Amino acid sequence: MSLILIAESAKSITKFVIYLGYRGLNNLTAEFEKVRADIVRVNIAAESLSRSGAVTFDIHFYENGSISGYDTDGSGRVNSVVAPGVLFNDSGVNVRLSFNDTRLGSLDFGTISIPAQYLELLQGVGGASFGNDTTVYSAGSTIEGTSGDDVITGTAANNTINGGDGNDTINGAPGADTLNGGADNDTIYGDAGDDTINGDAGDDTLIGGTGDDAINGGTGTDTVDYSSDGAAVVVDLENQTATDGSGGSDTLDSIENATGSDYDDQLTGSTGDNVLIGGAGNDTIDDGGGGTDTLTGDAGNDTFVIYDASGSGTITDFTIGSDIIDLSAVSAIGNFGQLQSAATDDGSGNTVIDLGTGSTLTLTGITEADLNNSDFLF
Numbered sequence: 010m011s012l013i014l015i016a017e018s019a020k021s022i023t024k025f026v027i028y029l030g031y032r033g034l035n036n037l038t039a040e041f042e043k044v045r046a047d048i049v050r051v052n053i054a055a056e057s058l059s060r061s062g063a064v065t066f067d068i069h070f071y072e073n074g075s076i077s078g079y080d081t082d083g084s085g086r087v088n089s090v091v092a093p094g095v096l097f098n099d100s101g102v103n104v105r106l107s108f109n110d111t112r113l114g115s116l117d118f119g120t121i122s123i124p125a126q127y128l129e130l131l132q133g134v135g136g137a138s139f140g141n142d143t144t145v146y147s148a149g150s151t152i153e154g155t156s157g158d159d160v161i162t163g164t165a166a167n168n169t170i171n172g173g174d175g176n177d178t179i180n181g182a183p184g185a186d187t188l189n190g191g192a193d194n195d196t197i198y199g200d201a202g203d204d205t206i207n208g209d210a211g212d213d214t215l216i217g218g219t220g221d222d223a224i225n226g227g228t229g230t231d232t233v234d235y236s237s238d239g240a241a242v243v244v245d246l247e248n249q250t251a252t253d254g255s256g257g258s259d260t261l262d263s264i265e266n267a268t269g270s271d272y273d274d275q276l277t278g279s280t281g282d283n284v285l286i287g288g289a290g291n292d293t294i295d296d297g298g299g300g301t302d303t304l305t306g307d308a309g310n311d312t313f314v315i316y317d318a319s320g321s322g323t324i325t326d327f328t329i330g331s332d333i334i335d336l337s338a339v340s341a342i343g344n345f346g347q348l349q350s351a352a353t354d355d356g357s358g359n360t361v362i363d364l365g366t367g368s369t370l371t372l373t374g375i376t377e378a379d380l381n382n383s384d385f386l387f
Contacts, residue, residue, distance in 0.1 A: 154179075154191065167202075176211075185220075190227075199224075208263075215264070219255040225262040232266040233259075236288055241272035246279040247297050273309075278302055282320075287311055296322050306332055312386075315339060315370055323371045329379055334370075335386040341365025345382040352377045 154161055154173040161170050163182045170179050172191040181188050183201040190197055194211040200218040208215055209227040216234045217224055224233055235242040238254025245251065249261035254270055267276050271289035278285055278297030285294050289308040296302045298316035305325045306313070313324055314335045327334070336342050341364060342351055351363045360372040360380065 172197075181206075181218075194229075217251075217253060217257070217259050219253065220257050222253075222257065222259045223262075224251075224259055224264065226264045228263070230265045230282075231263060232268060232284070233261060233264045234268045235270050235274070236268050238270040238272075240270065241274050241290065242270050243275045244269070245277045246283055247277060315364070317341070317364060317366045317368065319364060319368045319370065321369050321371075323373060325373045327372045327375055327384075329375070329381065329384060332384070333386060334384060337386050339364050343387050345385065345387070348380070348385060348387075349377070352380065 152161065152163075152168070153171050154175070154177055156174040158175040159172055159177045159179075161172065161177065162180045163170060163184065163186055165183045167184045167186060168181055169187045169189075170181065171189045172179050172195055174192045176193045177190060177195045178197075179188050179190065179195065180198040181200050181202070181204055185202045185204060186199065187205045187207075188197050188199065189207045190209045190211065190213050192210045194213060195208060196214045196216075197206050197208065198216045198218060199206050199220070199222050201220060202218075203220045204217060204222045206215050206217065206222060206224045207227060208225065208229070208231050210229060211227075212229045213226055213231045214234050215224050215226065215231060216237065226233075233244065233251065235244070235251070235253060240254035242254050243252045244261075244267040246261070246264060246267060249264060251259040251261055251267075253259055254272070265279075265281060266284040266286075267278075268286045269276050269288040269290070269292055273290045274287055274292045275295070276285045276287060276292065277295040278300065280297060280299035282300040282302065283297065284303045284305075285296070286305045287294050287307050287309070291309045292306055292311045293314065294304050294306060294311060295314040296304060296316065296319050298318045298320075300320045302320065302322040303325060304313055304322060306328075307326065310331045310333075311328075312333045312335055313327070315322065316338045317340055324334070336348070342348050342362075348362065351365070352360050353363075354377050355361050355371070358374060358376060360375050360377050362370040362372070364370060
């Protein structure tokens with residue numbers, strides 16, 4: 010495990026707990042608890058941990074600082090702590106803790122005193138390997154993640170955060186941040202400010218937050234997510250543009266999927282394969298024509314816009330009597346009689362509509378007998 014804290018001004022952290030695990034872990038779970046507005050306590054737990062020999066932990070001080078009142082825990086399993094009563098109180102000197110233990114334990118620090126621009130780095134050494142890290146970052150320079158599943162949080166400064174490999178969760182917090190996911194499937198929150206968000210490789214979920222954000226999915230199948238926005242959004246995947254719920258203008262690149270807010274959104278797909286989820290509200294979901302699209306309205310009275318060249322589309326949650334399917338751009342179907350002729354049951358409780366150009370539309374959970382003229386616009 011690695012933990013980095015950078016303070017913008019002198020302060021003290023109280024009751025900070027570090028849980029230690031060892032090489033060979035398949036899973037680590039990180040939980041967060043706010044100590045103060047800009048400080049997070051990190052709990053990392055695992056089961057059935059084992060490692061032979063001593064585990065050492067280095068504490069590196071890059072400016073004056075001190076740690077006092079430490080204790081160890083782990084039901085008597087952590088022992089032989091090699092350290093003075095006050096771990097450190099001088100500039101540029103390192104302190105090593107050695108644990109002769111075979112299971113999970115913890116270090117519970119009473120107080121960590123941090124002077125201005127102080128950096129504390131905790132890093133496993135002596136053969137121990139720590140991944141799936143948590144980083145709390147609060148100064149305006151660059152921080153690098155690891156090859157594990159990292160959780161990295163910035164603050165109001167203009168942060169540059171590189172997640173590296175692993176399924177990372179990155180939160181830029183306020184500020185004009187540059188957030189890079191790296192490889193694997195990342196979740197990146199821009200928060201407030203005009204952020205640059207790069208998913209890089211993998212299937213990423215990218216949340217711009219407020220501000221005019223530049224959001225690039227990179228390779229993989231990537232989703233722009235506006236589900237936490239406080240007002241309606243407009244997303245156009247064909248033109249790769251979006252207006253968020255606060256009025257910010259986002260520029261998209263290499264984004265395949267979109268999730269709307271709980272308000273009356275307008276989501277438009279591209280000619281490629283898209284997954285469009287409206288969320289609550291009376292949404293208009295336009296498949297964009299072409300591709301294999303999956304359309305979900307969620308709650309509300311939604312309108313699904315379908316085209317001649319819509320590929321093989323699916324509406325997952327069409328609701329009779331409240332949702333509408335707009336077929337006005339489908340030349341082969343001009344009225345309800347033609348719709349009935351084009352619709353067949355697939356034998357699994359779904360209706361498949363032949364759009365007349367080799368394209369089809371499947372209504373999941375809807376039989377042909379369920380359909381009414383009032384469910385369509387022609």
